[in-house]
Amino acid sequence: MSHSLQLFAPPLPPPLSSTRQTPLHTTPHLSLLPRRSPHLQFSLRASSDPSVIVSDSNGVAMSPSSGTSDLSSIEGDAVTEAELRENGFRSTRRTKIVCTIGPATCGFSELEALAVGGMNVARINMCHGTREWHKEVIDRVRRLNHEKGFAVAIMMDTEGSEIHMGDLGGASSAKAEDGEVWTFSVRAFNSTLPEHTINVNYDGFAEDVRVGDELVVDGGMVRFEVIEKIGPDVKCLCTDPGLLLPRANLTFWRNGSLVRERNAMLPTISSKDWLDIDFGIAEGVDFIAISFVKSAEVIKHLKSYIAARSRDSDISVIAKIESTDSLKNLEEIIQASDGAMVARGDLGAQIPLEQVPAAQQRIVQLCRQMNKPVIVASQLLESMIEYPTPTRAEVADVSEAVRQRADALMLSGESAMGQYPEKALTVLRSVSLRIEKWWREEKRYEAMILPSVGNSFAEKISEEICISAAKMANNLEVDALFVYTKTGHMASLLSRCRPDCPIFAFTTTTSLRRRLNLQWGLIPFRLSFSDDMESNLNKTFSLLKARNLIKSGDLVIAVSDMFQSIQVMNVP
Ligand SMILES: Nc1ncnc2c1ncn2[C@@H]1O[C@H](COP(=O)(O)OP(=O)(O)O)[C@@H](O)[C@H]1O
Ligand SMILES: C=C(OP(=O)(O)O)C(=O)O
Ligand SMILES: [K+]
Numbered sequence: 065m066s067h068s069l070q071l072f073a074p075p076l077p078p079p080l081s082s083t084r085q086t087p088l089h090t091t092p093h094l095s096l097l098p099r100r101s102p103h104l105q106f107s108l109r110a111s112s113d114p115s116v117i118v119s120d121s122n123g124v125a126m127s128p129s130s131g132t133s134d135l136s137s138i139e140g141d142a143v144t145e146a147e148l149r150e151n152g153f154r155s156t157r158r159t160k161i162v163c164t165i166g167p168a169t170c171g172f173s174e175l176e177a178l179a180v181g182g183m184n185v186a187r188i189n190m191c192h193g194t195r196e197w198h199k200e201v202i203d204r205v206r207r208l209n210h211e212k213g214f215a216v217a218i219m220m221d222t223e224g225s226e227i228h229m230g231d232l233g234g235a236s237s238a239k240a241e242d243g244e245v246w247t248f249s250v251r252a253f254n255s256t257l258p259e260h261t262i263n264v265n266y267d268g269f270a271e272d273v274r275v276g277d278e279l280v281v282d283g284g285m286v287r288f289e290v291i292e293k294i295g296p297d298v299k300c301l302c303t304d305p306g307l308l309l310p311r312a313n314l315t316f317w318r319n320g321s322l323v324r325e326r327n328a329m330l331p332t333i334s335s336k337d338w339l340d341i342d343f344g345i346a347e348g349v350d351f352i353a354i355s356f357v358k359s360a361e362v363i364k365h366l367k368s369y370i371a372a373r374s375r376d377s378d379i380s381v382i383a384k385i386e387s388t389d390s391l392k393n394l395e396e397i398i399q400a401s402d403g404a405m406v407a408r409g410d411l412g413a414q415i416p417l418e419q420v421p422a423a424q425q426r427i428v429q430l431c432r433q434m435n436k437p438v439i440v441a442s443q444l445l446e447s448m449i450e451y452p453t454p455t456r457a458e459v460a461d462v463s464e465a466v467r468q469r470a471d472a473l474m475l476s477g478e479s480a481m482g483q484y485p486e487k488a489l490t491v492l493r494s495v496s497l498r499i500e501k502w503w504r505e506e507k508r509y510e511a512m513i514l515p516s517v518g519n520s521f522a523e524k525i526s527e528e529i530c531i532s533a534a535k536m537a538n539n540l541e542v543d544a545l546f547v548y549t550k551t552g553h554m555a556s557l558l559s560r561c562r563p564d565c566p567i568f569a570f571t572t573t574t575s576l577r578r579r580l581n582l583q584w585g586l587i588p589f590r591l592s593f594s595d596d597m598e599s600n601l602n603k604t605f606s607l608l609k610a611r612n613l614i615k616s617g618d619l620v621i622a623v624s625d626m627f628q629s630i631q632v633m634n635v636p
């Protein structure tokens with residue numbers, strides 16, 4: 065208890081240095097140091113001044129949070145903190161939750177209920193609603209974070225230019241019956257839509273389809289057969305009845321294959337998407353998710369656009385894997401992105417449904433290996449749009465995503481327009497907790513090979529440090545891993561190892577803290593820290609102890625991206 069094992073190397077060379085350093089400068093070495101007593105260096109002010117950290121009984125931080133740079137304070141996720149205090153480290157949820165915000169959840173109190181229920185990221189889907197509507201949601205989430213101490217990140221999801229229906233002239237849905245003839249038209253209708261008529265957003269639609277093609281709505285919710293083409297109108301016979309929803313996705317099939325005509329040439333990012341992206345940058349969203357990504361080029365292009373436009377270029381780009389093209393170019397796309405989403409809704413409309421589970425497994429695994437956060441999305445709890453309990457099959461599906469150790473699960477219609485958003489969130493939370501616990505108890509350590517992802521020798525050292533620290537944490541059964549990170553890189557490398565204990569990630573900015581909230585097992589805090597690890601640790605211990613988040617005797621392993629070391633110690 066009075067010693068710490070310290071594996072240390074001198075400070076990192078500048079990150080861009082690509083030349084291999086001499087061993088003298090980079091080889092970590094091992095030493096056993098007498099541990100200086102941290103509390104001796106600690107200024108009592110930070111832990112004794114109640115104005116610095118105040119929490120209510122729900123663990124919601126009440127001191128001003130976002131944007132403040134009070135050197136003596138620490139900002140953490142209020143809900144996770146309450147969970148930590150209540151259940152201890154081991155049972156804190158590791159799998160993160162993204163909730164799509166729609167009419168059912170856009171109000172301040174509904175958003176607050178989701179935040180209290182564990183929403184880590186709020187997603188706004190630019191397919192629906194106006195920019196003004198989305199701006200109000202963003203403002204409310206920001207206010208919630210600021211006033212109530214949450215760290216909910218915002219993800220903006222683009223519409224993309226794939227083919228979809230219009231908005232049904234204001235109706236919330238329309239029923240298509242077997243044998244009915246419906247007109248799919250590219251004409252602009254000024255006011256009301258004629259009966260049994262559907263608007264299509266893509267001008268080339270009437271030319272691309274052929275008589276005899278099968279028209280599939282939302283991956284099979286409704287099916288039609290094209291029976292006649294009259295100028296801009298395409299007459300279709302309903303062959304599989306069902307509910308048509310506004311802006312539902314359309315695909316057409318010929319002889320059992322998805323037709324990729326000129327629609328395959330549509331840009332991934334449409335001109336409307338670029339305007340939405342400008343809006344997202346101006347509003348300072350944390351993530352931009354790109355629909356129907358086909359290649360890595362579009363991601364690289366967007367990333368350089370963001371870098372040129374946004375002050376700190378601190379928006380992460382998430383590639384949505386939802387087309388056959390994206391599966392073909394999967395590795396390059398993930399490599400170019402800051403994360404990926406298994407968008408099973410549209411993916412299941414482009415590949416046979418029975419191939420979706422294997423695709424999901426492959427995407428989740430690849431993302432983990434390439435150290436990119438991955439979200440499993442769509443229909444996780446679809447029946448909960450209408451009913452207060454999930455089906456057993458849905459619970460099994462959620463469990464499988466957690467067992468695959470995806471970073472995050474996403475609610476779509478369940479939270480956007482369902483009747484039971486909070487209940488759906490509770491199901492995701494409780495299933496995640498249970499499966500994670502089962503995994504730890506059973507010690508089902510997967511033999512996942514984590515290939516080196518670093519480009520420089522210094523980056524490879526960071527990886528090795530994180531892999532070793534995570535392994536030590538499991539073997540020594542430590543209570544928590546601490547990581548001090550200015551870029552988030554070391555935190556994500558630790559998360560990639562999926563250790564048994566939670567990872568407390570200390571970062572210097574609120575925006576990075578929000579973005580780290582998408583990654584498995586990370587409990588991000590904002591904290592001002594220096595290059596002096598000893599004083600960082602002292603400060604952190606005092607602040608966290610004052611908040612009842614850790615206690616004397618807890619065993620902690622600390623790593624940092626400023627000073628490459630692994631320290632093992634008991635909290636003094
Ligand atoms: N901003 C919004 N305004 C109105 N309805 C929305 C909004 N966002 C989502 N929805 C509703 O929630 C449903 C599920 O959301 P999502 O899965 O994101 O979209 P989609 O069904 O278009 O893929 C949508 O079909 C739509 O009915
Ligand atoms: C998440 C998805 O995308 P969207 O909801 O935008 O269609 C999906 O297709 O599964
Ligand atoms: K979308």
Ligand SMILES: [Mg+2]
Pocket residue numbers: 355386407409410411
């Ligand atoms: Mg989609």
